[in-house]
Amino acid sequence: MKDMIRRAAENLMAAKRVVALTGAGISVESGIPPFRGRGGIWERVDPMVFGHIDTFEKDPETVWRVLIRDLKTIIDRAAPNDGHKGLARLEAMGRLKAVITQNVDGLHQAAGNTEVLEFHGTCALQRCMDCGGRTPTRDVDIARLPPRCPCGGVLRPDWVFFGEAIPPEALRRSRQLAAECDLMLVVGTSAVVHPAAYMPVIARDAGALVIEINPERTPLTGVVSDYLIKGGAGEVMNALISELEGMR
Template sequence: MEISLEKAAELLKKSRNTVALTGAGISVESGIPPFRGKGGLWETMDPMEFAHIRAFRNNPEKVWDLLLRTMKDVLEKARPNPAHHALADMEKTGKLEAIITQNIDGLHQAAGNKKVIEFHGSFARIICTDCHRSLPIQELFLEELPPLCTCGGILRPDCVFFGENIPEDALYTAQEYSISCDLMLVIGTSAEVWPAADLPRMAKNRSALILEINPEPTSLTPISDGLLRGRAGELLPQLVARVQG
């Protein structure tokens, strides 16, 4: 059911352990297109051809040229929006324990959040497939494809490709936060991609309240305790102002 900002603020004020689960919707307002859904990247290209780990291993030059180069350009230009900054303010004031994000853009950290579990890894980091050396994406220059490490190994983004497992530490930590919180904010995600989709349900099974902030109802809405319907960049700053006021 839809609820008011005032009611949502009451839930947040009463919470002693709030965790946020964020998805692509929170970063759309920063100019980053989603992968799925209307206007998503997968409308224009087949993820199995360009985003599967097998495709990368078979032809890293093609994947870098047609997918990863574009993503690099988009992510380097993106900046945190008011929703990211509102979550950072919540953490600074002790009203947010951690963020579990399905996003790979690094914008939560750029906004100032410290406790961020990157469920799908991060495109903000580039790693070598041989020596595992890591470097920030800003230090990567695509003078040749695929880009190579100083050791000669092929460089790749430190994010999860199709066909790869969620990092074990990220999965375990996300589950721990989910079963220990008393309020989970679900922001900018339809909560349909597993295993991340299981986290709100895991929290709900441990008696946590679920508050959605999404433009439209989702498959999670029937079990959530309230839906703030609208854009996260507009609603989250207003919500934080009511909690802090």
Template structure:
């Protein structure tokens, strides 16, 4: 069921605890391609060959050269868009408890959001596979592949590869917020990749309202309480303006 901005703003004003679940769609407007779907990264390469932890362990230089170098170049050129900034404004104004993001781009934090749960980790941080030293991606120079730490350990992005588990602290925090919120905004995601896909259903089962902000209906739409149909970068600033007005 499609919902008007006026109705959505009423729900947001009444909410005592709003949580946002964001996916690749919110960052497409920042120039970051999605992984799945039409035009996604997995149309041009096999994720099992380049994004599985076994592939990285077998040939980290190849994975860095084909996939991770490309991602580094894209992310370093990306900036938060109006949707990221609108969510940061909502948090600052006390209307957003937390963001649970499936994205690994760090753009929510760059926009000013403080309470961000990185469900799949972050490519904005690079860590050493041996000593676990961490550094911002901007400080990484790919003069050799794979890049090495000063301890000679192999450097990798601090994100979840296929075949790895969701970080326990992120999983726990996301589930806790999903069980205790009274409104969940599902933005830029079809909510089909598990276990993140279960979070709106957890919220719904606990009595929360679920509001989608997506360009098209998704598999979640039949159980959601409303769909704001369109681009998040256009709709979220309008929604925030109505709530603050």
């Protein structure tokens, strides 16, 4: 892996506009389970029932009890890991412009990244279904379900339920960033959920270098990405930051 880290560091030093695309794999090290795959949330909860906006609108209490309450507890306790911190350090070093994420945990912002495009919204905030006001999830009292806004409206995660559209501005800006970058880091995503998984394709088609950081191969490997650094996000990002700092 050492040679691959060196190669990635050299590519990052040469790049002018670097963008990262992240998925659930970067947050697993913070104790947040993925939605998909082995051990994922959708193994125990039917996504097209409890993850669908129609179910929430009809029975918010049940969706809070079955799905959102436990996830809120996990995210409340979670902290950025070395993967998140590494991307924040890349930004502080002037090497990373923005993060496009499929995650809803808010950990990129907590780590220090300033431009974070959240494809699927966030569970770090709750939005009132009546007044539209937003409340930090940590501050929401879940002694009674569903929790309510001071105005009396039901609170819901400020994320994208099944049956809802990707936020148009997040999609527009992500496409713009992908088309304008000259290097894209793909970190901790299986690259099977669209339209987020199409961002590396946009980057590649515009002439960007695409580097994967993942424990295993993905549909991008050898097809879209230029090379894969196998390993956990925290381990690889620590090695990459160390190599970059040595170059400076």
